Amino acid sequence: MLTLLHTADWHLGAQLQGWPREAEHRKALRALVALAAERRVDAVIVAGDIFDSLNPSAEAQKLLYDTLKELRAALPAATIVLLAGNHDPAGRIEAPRALFDLVNVAGVGTIARKDGEIDAGVHLLPLRGAGGAIEAHLLAAPYPRAADLPILDGASEGSPVVRSVRALYAELIAAARARIGAAPLVVTGHLHVAGGLESEGAERRILVGGEHAVPSDVFPEDIAYVALGHLHRPQSVGRECVRYSGSLFPLSKTEIDYNHGVTIVAIEGAATTIEHVPLPRPTPCLRIPPRGGLARENVEAALAALGLGPATPADDKPFVHLTVAADGPIVGLDAEIDAIAEKFPIRLASLTVERPPRRETEAPAPAALRLSERQPVELFREAFALTHKSEPTSEHMTLFHAAAAEE
CATH class of the missing domain: 1.10.1200 (Non-ribosomal Peptide Synthetase Peptidyl Carrier Protein; Chain A)
Known part of the structure; x- marks a missing residue:
């Protein structure tokens, strides 16, 4: 049996309204390493968006390498695979390849070709079980950049970008099957598969020309598992084995209610078992109130009700997304709320003003005039x-x- 840990969308170096998230990342990644060791996984797949920026800070890069060191110490024989996402600097994912090879880490940032054909030596990796035998193979495909997509001749119905992505995956899978035949195959992808639920304002529509969603049948039925990245909500799309692991913790207000974690995949012959494993939330992310808006005169009492002590460490201060109900002028509201927030050990991540819906008896908007x-x-x-x-x-x-x- 082969056991995989599928994770994605770490976004190392991310901030929330100027607040750094490094302490949260360290806690979450330590929990990930501990889980990987506890489950004795045979491989760890990071399906893109390792970094939050194409120019990651030195601290973000160090955190990646620290995590790789901890994973290797915990799992001496496991295969570790890093895929570039749309946020990642593809060249930096691939640059340490000579060093990565020494410690059985693979970094794939772009689609590699040799004499115009897919270079299966780069993209196809053996996955060994606990006994050392090859139990499956991994087809490591990063985010498909415009330069990676084949140019198709002739007119056809549907999005040309989606057709190009379909052709690219068909070419990748054919190159893999030519080498391994019908053996179990795991495929990666960093893209939006149609039917996947987005996080409002958090995930870019990433394919060329705004054509951002590809159908799940891009991945043939004989694929054992598809490890996806890009969408931050843990979810399967199309069928159970085509799956987003989701991000490690909420990266925006819209993700507060997600059950963040990683996916553990067990492959035994033709059978694939999938388990979502939640990770502890490193720092509370709160929406106050949970629904609707709060009267401005009740804001201070609501923050006091959190019961946070003045000695709360800086890295443990919760992120608070506050919604204030208002049906009149809001002049000075920002300054008023900032002054209240400073009294409490919180990090005010956002302030939203909620207006009451227009009543049917209200006069319609005036007609347009010059x-x-x-x-x-x-x-x-x-x-x-x-x-x-x-x-x-x-x-x-x-x-x-x-x-x-x-x-």
């Missing part, structure tokens, strides 16, 4: 009322007229 037919003061009154759901006061009007007089 600007030449409107007076500036009328436009100001309407814009103010639309934004703040109240009429401007005499003080607001005085400031408007003073500003208009300066034009």
Whole structure:
């Protein structure tokens, strides 16, 4: 039997509204190494977006190498594979190849070809079980850059980009099958498979021309497992063995409710067993209130109810995403909330203002008119009322007229 640990989307070097995440990454990666050792996995696959930036900091790179060192110490015989994602500098993933070869680590950043054909010597890796026998092979495919996609001749229905991705995977899989026949094959991918649920605002639509989703049948039915990266929610797509492991912990507000972790895969002959294993959340990420908005006068009490002591270490201070309900002017709200937040050992990661929905009895928006037919003061009154759901006061009007007089 062969046991794999599938992980992805570490985003080393990421920040949240300027707050560093390095301490969280260290905790999460230590938990990952401990789990890998506990399960005695035979291989660790990191399916892209290892870094958060194409120019990762020295600290982010050191954290990667520290983690590789800890993995190798915990699992002397395991194969470790790093795939470049759309966030990653492909060249830096491949540059240490000569050193990686010494410690059975593979880094694949681009599609390698030899005389125009897929270089299976780069992309096809044997996966050995606990007894040392080859139990399966890994087809290591990174994020498909524009330069990696084949140019197809002739017109055809559907997205040309999706057709090119399909052709690329067909070529990769054919090169693998030519070497290994019908033996168990694990395939990687860093892309958006149609049907996968995105995290709003967190994941870029990455294929050329905005054509970002490929159908799951790009991966043939005879593939034992498809280890995907890019989407941060753990999920299977199309069929159980085509799977995103998800990120290690919430990287944005929209990911707070995800069950973050890694995927443990067991392959025995033609049978594949898949298990999602949650990882401890290294730092609390809170949405206050959990749903809806909080009256501004109740914000301080809500933060006090968290019960955080003043001696809370800096790295343990929770990230707080605060939503304030307002149906009137919000002038000065940011400064007011910042002053309240400073009283508590938290990291204010975002502040959202929630407005009540427009009632059916409210007057419809005014019909569009030419600007030449409107007076500036009328436009100001309407814009103010639309934004703040109240009429401007005499003080607001005085400031408007003073500003208009300066034009």
